[in-house]
Amino acid sequence: MADKDDEFCLGLSLSLGCGDYQKKKIINQTPINVIQLQKPLPNQRVSFNNLFLFHDRSSETRSFLRGFDGNSLRASAAAVFEDENGVSSPNSTVSSVSGKRSEREGNGDENDAVERASCSRGGSEDDDGGGCGGDGESSRKKLRLSKEQSLLLEETFKEHNTLNPKQKQALAKQLNLKPRQVEVWFQNRRARTKLKQTEVDCEYLKRCCETLTEENRRLQKEVQELRALKLSPQLYMQMNPPTTLTMCPSCERVAVSSASSSSAAAPSASTPANRNSLVPSVQRPVPVNPWAAMSLQNRSRS
DNA sequence: CTACGAGGTGAATTTACTTCA
């Protein structure tokens, strides 16, 4: 499964209109760099928002300002990695004490550390064991990954957004987490990535729509102008070649007239080559200009 | 300063589906 990321599809992944199982492909192929990753500040709590540059500045700012909480700070600074050898390093930050944060902060760090150590999700050795079973209560406890854990997970995710069992096992060991937790993190991470990508795609499509609407408006106006000219034959015959579109009757190729006025620079939207393109096309050589020929003919006659 | 509710975030769970042996 992890080999899937070999086949990255470049460009925009339009997950909106995607049917069926294409979705799966898309998420696996979504280039990570579409959404720019951002390293958190030293004191910053590592959250999804903080790791991304969002278009929505307000939410970004909010997330940023929310910054870090004492919980993870305590975990990372005091308890988590103070022991490099990992002997007593409960890497996960579990807020296993119910109640307000201020109350918990009042307690000593040792308490937290002990709780975290004993409560790294799933008291049983089973990967899927129920929450922190020690209490006997069925309430599921909230795990908070430490800054370092999140960073490592992010780094790994940048390399491959899916893990094979070996990688999962190794990463879990490295992070002092259950493989299941790593798996869940990657699942959620992929979901968040896709969500963000969808938002980006949405923005892009919106802009495309606006561009096309504008283009349509412009072309309609041009059509109106041409119709008006056609109504007065005198003007019609003496007019310059039409501004944008010239059609060769034999090969049906549309081209931009080189003799046309300033608006001739506009793209010809009906050219087969660029019909589906939102980018203004390159002007192609004029195969035939019936308008020019016609006007010449008429002038010589009169 | 404290309490409280709203809303956001993210870990974990459930469900449904695909793929593969």
Next chain:
DNA sequence: GATGAAGTAAATTCACCTCGT
């Protein structure tokens, strides 16, 4: 082709957090 295991996306739940009042 039927079957079960494994993996994943999507939807959902729920604990916890921040912020405004």
